[in-house]
Amino acid sequence: MSYVDGFVIPVPEGQKEAYRKMAADAAVIFREYGATHIVEAWGHDVPEGKVTDFYGAVKTEKGENVVFSWITWPSKEVRNAGQKKAMEDLRMNFPEGNLPFNAQRMIFGGFEVIVEAGSK
Numbered sequence: 736m737s738y739v740d741g742f743v744i745p746v747p748e749g750q751k752e753a754y755r756k757m758a759a760d761a762a763v764i765f766r767e768y769g770a771t772h773i774v775e776a777w778g779h780d781v782p783e784g785k786v787t788d789f790y791g792a793v794k795t796e797k798g799e800n801v802v803f804s805w806i807t808w809p810s811k812e813v814r815n816a817g818q819k820k821a822m823e824d825l826r827m828n829f830p831e832g833n834l835p836f837n838a839q840r841m842i843f844g845g846f847e848v849i850v851e852a853g854s855k
Contacts, residue, residue: 736848737771738811740818743842744802745793750835751777754802757835764824765806768817772807793840802836814845 746754758775765773778801781789789801808814821827 737851738808738814739846739848740806740808740814741844741846742802742804743789743793744804744836745795745799745840746777746802746836747799749798751800753835757829758802758804761821761827764821764826765817768820768824769813770806770808770817773804775802775804777802792842795840811845811847 744754755775755777762770762773762775778789781801783790789803793801795801806814808817
């Protein structure tokens with residue numbers, strides 16, 4: 736079964752295009768190192784919850800939206816090797832403080848796929 740890295744990221748509305756470009760550039764690198772599928776999804780129909788929600792998970796601030804994204808890998812082993820290579824790739828070096836989002840409030844994790852349906 737596949738292995739998935741998942742992310743929820745707070746991004747200022749005015750940084751949507753900068754984030755999209757950064758994510759598209761990074762996607763090329765992740766694909767080079769073994770990722771099979773990458774999705775970056777801009778919050779569009781994200782309800783506010785009564786107990787918790789995506790906004791609260793990353794403590795969005797006024798003027799921010801959430802991005803929900805994931806990277807699919809063939810296996811955890813391919814992910815570990817590919818992610819290490821990607822993080823060492825000089826093309827992934829963004830100038831200090833020049834990310835189009837607050838990385839300290841991003842949440843992420845690796846997930847073992849337990850059900851997969853549909854086409855890839």
